[in-house]
Amino acid sequence: MHWIALKHALLSHLPVASGLLLPFALIAAQRHGRGIRPWWTVSRYLGWTGFLGILGALVSGFASGRLLGLLPAHRILPPPAWGAGTDALLFRHALLGGASLLVAGVALWSMNRSRKEHESLGLLAMGLGFAWCAVLLMTGESGHRLAHGRSSIAGPALAPTRVSAVAPVPRAEADPEAKTPVRALDYAALEAIHPEPVRSQAHGGRWIRAWASPEAATAYRAGQTLPQGARVVLSSLEDRWGRPGSDGGPLYALEMKASGPALTFYWPRIPMERRPEFGGESRVYWRDGEAGLDACRTCHATGMANPASRSRWRAPRRSGSVSRSGVAPGERDTPLPN
Ligand code: HEC
Incomplete structure (x- = not known):
């Protein structure tokens, strides 16, 4: 998919x-x-x-x-x-x-x-x-x-409204990521770290793939300190009976800024049954400093999570021997190709 x-x-x-x-x-x-x-x-x-x-x-x-x-x-x-x-x-x-x-x-x-x-x-x-x-x-x-994000005929981002023609530049234009994490959504333009999804308990048991900006990919793979300007995005799929499902999960992003690591959590459409966890919201977009990200800091205080705790759970190849946790016996620690 x-x-x-x-x-x-x-x-x-x-x-x-x-x-x-x-x-x-x-x-x-x-x-x-x-x-x-x-x-x-x-x-x-x-x-x-x-x-x-x-x-x-x-x-x-x-x-x-x-x-x-x-x-x-x-x-x-x-x-x-x-x-x-x-x-x-x-x-x-x-x-x-x-x-x-x-x-x-x-x-x-x-x-x-x-x-x-x-x-x-x-x-x-x-x-x-x-x-x-x-x-x-x-x-x-x-x-x-x-x-x-903008008209292909040169013009301002999206169609201008009457008001914005007279009013000062709206915030959405000053900060292109005010409403959506545009760069994180374009994660496929980054270097793929995982050839196939791995199951990450740290991120709600979802199936994740990591994507790193090219200059940071080598350091990320090796688990070394990321250079300034590095960006890593986790795309995720909801779990379905121990395998990656077809519904998109949230995007998790990390950017190493001069001011320190910045985390982002973006879920454009939360399934009905998950909304209570997010105060009933149908969509969340948390950026650096927002309270929703506090829980992330236990593992991401300095930016990148401890490389030793990275997930290695892949979807079992054979159907049949899937345990409830989605891990077939003996597949727990299959090393990922680096
Ligand atoms: C229990 C610890 C833990 C928590 C809590 C956690 N993460 Fe992670 N995070 C990890 C681990 C471990 C990895 C490495 C990938 C993997 O195996 O899941 C990771 C990877 C990432 C990455 C890719 C860069 C990296 O550090 O490897 C991003 C971005 C990320 N997490 C964002 C978040 C956000 C945003 C939250 C909060 C909503 C969050 N994480 C909560 C442990 C955690």
């Missing part, structure tokens, strides 16, 4: 590229007369590539929404939201993505109708094809804004 989810950014480029290229082929295919067939083929080829691309982007997008805790367990689409906020942007992005699959169906049908040897591909194919390309590009653009 991790593997698929982390490919969303990569996979979503294919449908966007198809959306950019297809209009030219559709226009070229409008000429009547001999020798027009190759342009039909080009249009159809781009159409089918775009279609396959959407399938990949939808599957990986769904997986990445689940992994980052943006999609609740029982939903295909994120909860409806309107306006200019990130939630609304995510909802629009998912809706557009779904719509692009539906429009793809009719557009492909119109492009693949049988035509006489000398005929153009037809205005219907061009119209529907253009509509499809527009939806594809809008999906891509909203995805870009989600991933990079």
Whole structure:
């Protein structure tokens, strides 16, 4: 699931590229007369590539929404939201993505109708094809804004409101991490320490993977003091019957700042049954100095936890011999490849 989810950014480029290229082929295919067939083929080829691309982007997008805790367990689409906020942007992005699959169906049908040897591909194919390309590009653009936090057309972060046009710069702009730990969420850009999740009792028995910034990875692996500026993120999955489940858990982050180590705890969507532990909140974002992080300091007083107490519990390979703690007999101390 991790593997698929982390490919969303990569996979979503294919449908966007198809959306950019297809209009030219559709226009070229409008000429009547001999020798027009190759342009039909080009249009159809781009159409089918775009279609396959959407399938990949939808599957990986769904997986990445689940992994980052943006999609609740029982939903295909994120909860409806309107306006200019990130939630609304995510909802629009998912809706557009779904719509692009539906429009793809009719557009492909119109492009693949049988035509006489000398005929153009037809205005219907061009119209529907253009509509499809527009939806594809809008999906891509909203995805870009989600991933990079600002409009791809140069402008302020997210859509400006009337008020912010006159009011002084809002805090969210002065501190890009005021609402979401943007850099921690991008953990896949860091170096993966664990090739597969390990079960961490210290972090609620969840299945974690550690990710370290490249300059810190060697020191982190060796358990040495982290250099200043180092960042380590734990991504986590909830446990499900002793194995990594499909629901995203919180993100834990550590940054070695000049002022000392800074911890972050971020859980964008807490499952219902866990909310009482967080005062009923559906989402928590604790940054350095907040009371919620006090418990973390028992092990993280100086930043990195004692390397000797690192978890080594991997998911058992064979089904069958899983004990309740999720550790198959004899697998307790399987050393991790370094
Ligand atoms: C009981 C001790 C303990 C507590 C409490 C604890 N951690 Fe950890 N933490 C560890 C250990 C041990 C590791 C190494 C990875 C592993 O094996 O789980 C770790 C790893 C981490 C890392 C990766 C960098 C590193 O130190 O290896 C981060 C970031 C982190 N924890 C954040 C947190 C946050 C935030 C909290 C509080 C919500 C927390 N931890 C609570 C023991 C603890």
